[in-house]
Amino acid sequence: MLYFSKFRIIFIFLISLIFIFFASSNLFKFSNEILNKKINLGLDLQGGSYLLLEIDNSPVIEQKLQNLSITIRNFFKEKNIRIRNIKLSDQQLSFSVDDEFKQIILDEFSDEESEINPYYQRFKSHQLEIEEDNSVLTVNFSRQGIIQIKTSSQDQALEIVRRRVDEIGTNEPNILKRGNDRILVELPGLDDPMRIKALLGKTANLTFRFVTNNDEDSFGAEKLMYEDNSEEAMVSKRIILSGDNLLDAQPRMDSENNETIVSFTLDRVGAKRFGKATSTGIGKQLAIVLDGKIISAPVIRDVIASGSGQISGGFTFQSATDLALLLRSGALPAPLSIIEERTVGPDLGQDSINAGIIALIIGFVLVILFIFVKYKIFGLITNVALIINLFLLVGVLTIFEATLTLPGIAGIILTVGMAVDANVLIFERIKEELKNEKNNLIAFDSGYTKSRTAILDANITTLLAAIILFFMGSGPIKGFSLTLGVGIFTTLFSVYFIARLLTVLYVSKNKEKGGLI
Amino acid sequence: MIAFNKYYNQFNILSVSLVVVSLFFLIFKGLNFGIDFKGGTLIELRSNDKKINVSSLRDNLSQMNLGDVSVKKFGNETDFLIKFENNENKNVIEEIKKNLDKSFGNNFNFRRVENVGPKVSAELLRSGVIAISVALALMLIYIWIRFEWQFSLGAILALFHDVIVTLGLFSLLGLEINLSIIAAVLTIVGYSMNDTVVIFDRVRENLRKYADIKIFELTNISINETLSRTLITSITTLLALLSIFFFGGEILKGFSLAMIFGVIFGTYSSIYIANTVLVRLNVSQKTILKDDDKN
Numbered sequence: 001m002l003y004f005s006k007f008r009i010i011f012i013f014l015i016s017l018i019f020i021f022f023a024s025s026n027l028f029k030f031s032n033e034i035l036n037k038k039i040n041l042g043l044d045l046q047g048g049s050y051l052l053l054e055i056d057n058s059p060v061i062e063q064k065l066q067n068l069s070i071t072i073r074n075f076f077k078e079k080n081i082r083i084r085n086i087k088l089s090d091q092q093l094s095f096s097v098d099d100e101f102k103q104i105i106l107d108e109f110s111d112e113e114s115e116i117n118p119y120y121q122r123f124k125s126h127q128l129e130i131e132e133d134n135s136v137l138t139v140n141f142s143r144q145g146i147i148q149i150k151t152s153s154q155d156q157a158l159e160i161v162r163r164r165v166d167e168i169g170t171n172e173p174n175i176l177k178r179g180n181d182r183i184l185v186e187l188p189g190l191d192d193p194m195r196i197k198a199l200l201g202k203t204a205n206l207t208f209r210f211v212t213n214n215d216e217d218s219f220g221a222e223k224l225m226y227e228d229n230s231e232e233a234m235v236s237k238r239i240i241l242s243g244d245n246l247l248d249a250q251p252r253m254d255s256e257n258n259e260t261i262v263s264f265t266l267d268r269v270g271a272k273r274f275g276k277a278t279s280t281g282i283g284k285q286l287a288i289v290l291d292g293k294i295i296s297a298p299v300i301r302d303v304i305a306s307g308s309g310q311i312s313g314g315f316t317f318q319s320a321t322d323l324a325l326l327l328r329s330g331a332l333p334a335p336l337s338i339i340e341e342r343t344v345g346p347d348l349g350q351d352s353i354n355a356g357i358i359a360l361i362i363g364f365v366l367v368i369l370f371i372f373v374k375y376k377i378f379g380l381i382t383n384v385a386l387i388i389n390l391f392l393l394v395g396v397l398t399i400f401e402a403t404l405t406l407p408g409i410a411g412i413i414l415t416v417g418m419a420v421d422a423n424v425l426i427f428e429r430i431k432e433e434l435k436n437e438k439n440n441l442i443a444f445d446s447g448y449t450k451s452r453t454a455i456l457d458a459n460i461t462t463l464l465a466a467i468i469l470f471f472m473g474s475g476p477i478k479g480f481s482l483t484l485g486v487g488i489f490t491t492l493f494s495v496y497f498i499a500r501l502l503t504v505l506y507v508s509k510n511k512e513k514g515g516l517i
Numbered sequence: 518m519i520a521f522n523k524y525y526n527q528f529n530i531l532s533v534s535l536v537v538v539s540l541f542f543l544i545f546k547g548l549n550f551g552i553d554f555k556g557g558t559l560i561e562l563r564s565n566d567k568k569i570n571v572s573s574l575r576d577n578l579s580q581m582n583l584g585d586v587s588v589k590k591f592g593n594e595t596d597f598l599i600k601f602e603n604n605e606n607k608n609v610i611e612e613i614k615k616n617l618d619k620s621f622g623n624n625f626n627f628r629r630v631e632n633v634g635p636k637v638s639a640e641l642l643r644s645g646v647i648a649i650s651v652a653l654a655l656m657l658i659y660i661w662i663r664f665e666w667q668f669s670l671g672a673i674l675a676l677f678h679d680v681i682v683t684l685g686l687f688s689l690l691g692l693e694i695n696l697s698i699i700a701a702v703l704t705i706v707g708y709s710m711n712d713t714v715v716i717f718d719r720v721r722e723n724l725r726k727y728a729d730i731k732i733f734e735l736t737n738i739s740i741n742e743t744l745s746r747t748l749i750t751s752i753t754t755l756l757a758l759l760s761i762f763f764f765g766g767e768i769l770k771g772f773s774l775a776m777i778f779g780v781i782f783g784t785y786s787s788i789y790i791a792n793t794v795l796v797r798l799n800v801s802q803k804t805i806l807k808d809d810d811k812n
Contacts, residue, residue, distance in 0.1 A: 462708070464656065477697065477700045
């Protein structure tokens, strides 16, 4: 255990130097990309906002089943099978057919080549499930079908969320999928997420529909409130134009009446439809509906064929800007709700960093003093190893550009406290060996050998705890497990290479000296 | 040599009563779960106006229909922590801001806002419980591979003792259980195990060495031989933890306190629980030799 080859000494030196370099590189700026690595600060240290959004897929499922009811009806009509009493309730579709056709329908749904019920070879599952209850057949999505819907709306929602966040222009946002119906948004440096929360909370489903009387419309109509909750109006369910047809939207000042408006430009299809609707509907009211509420319902006076128009509705400049932003970025496939929010102001973050660093320095100094008083020259060796250990730990975190959180700093401080354990185990063992063995070299050698299993055990148990935390924990806690876990490896390196090397150098110069430790 | 073994019985009784009392508190008083596990909203405020105090803030907020509002000082005189249960109102934070600005002037800095919905808090609680259970199970497996079953039993009992008594103390003192406490408990599990294993290692070594010494004496010898290591490591770990507790800021207080309790209990339990189990199960040289033969 006591022999070090020249090659190995150089190796230890180099490794230590590399990590010391990277640990201190946090303080400098390098133009070189490989050298310019820094520890990322977690949101709890640099300030910022963490938002966990959940997608409510039930309207999507409802809509899909609604569409499906038409598909099913038409599909079987071609086969001369009449589907009766088709109903949509509780996220399932039910209908009845004459008994003679029942088997045909069941077969169609379970056919792997089925046109209306796609089969996912990979998952060995159909998109839909059909159940038979007396004369009634009920159809709903299979587990796999639901997963497909969820992942696809998650993909779309992620894109829209990214566009909206980008439009606001925060620095380096982090937008990630979580599970199959959640989206995590991390916004460093943002201390008031009010506006972004309001923007993400809106589906931004825009439609242009005529205001109508119930009886004259074959599509049916629904009663909708105005956005200011003042009145309601009957609005046709037939959609003239939707947000999908929008190319651009901008807030503007209307010079005529000094009102803030949102002007928009339509794509070719949209422009055509808008032209047609305005030409046939002169004198009618066209309702502009956003998320089920009427923003305004102007009367059509002229044909608008240019493909551009404007929305007025008593906006402030801020609300017009936000509406334009929402329209530009597009509608979410399903409503989002914020189910977890954690926001830390920048000054608290800075306070936490300061407190963490002070605690680290004080903890470090206390441990170093204690160890020095206890072990004198070997305490000094332990302390040198401890200092290098700290550089190694910070260096590793820097090289991997890991995220440091406040609990992460606690993990570093705790590592300082526990790192001396291995050296203490070794030195205590050597002391015992020296009672029976007068030869320093032999005593030191067997001290190292005999303490090895205990050291390994001690570190494996802590490592197990850190690994579990890493995989189970979230955010800041992950940061703690990371520093604790990395700390175990750097500790073992510093104990078995650095402290041991220094010990060997010292002992081989003092072979004959009694009472070394 | 200190005669630790003179007090095995007394300390066993003490440990059992500590566990019983802790369980009593855990069952009847329960734990004070923070918003991470209960759901709700937390706001950390700093005021510029020294005249603003807890009761004036509480009076003001209680008019807002927030349900059960708790207002506490947080470290500084001018820092406050406000907590309330989940609220249907999505704009509740904005409204609180407006309301406070109206009543006290524009004197507040919202330093931290956390809002955890009921679904997320339930998930966090579940994953916390799973994490601790998995940790205990892994430790069990590890020690089972490393040692004979008598040793495993001793280590696991010591582990359960530490976790239960630490949580019991949190229940007794009404300290908040949040995500960082789960991290602390897991670290305690690791630390307690580590401490026990070091002594057990020595017990096993001594069992091989001395065939004629009874386990009652042998554990005492082993405890004494490893005592200075046990103490030094506990002291340096406590030094680190105490500096986190006193200087690391309010947010880490609960975490470091739990760890401080845990290190003390862990050190105690490796001496007075883990070893006494070996004595009570009458472990002898035969116990480990049987195992050695197998290998």
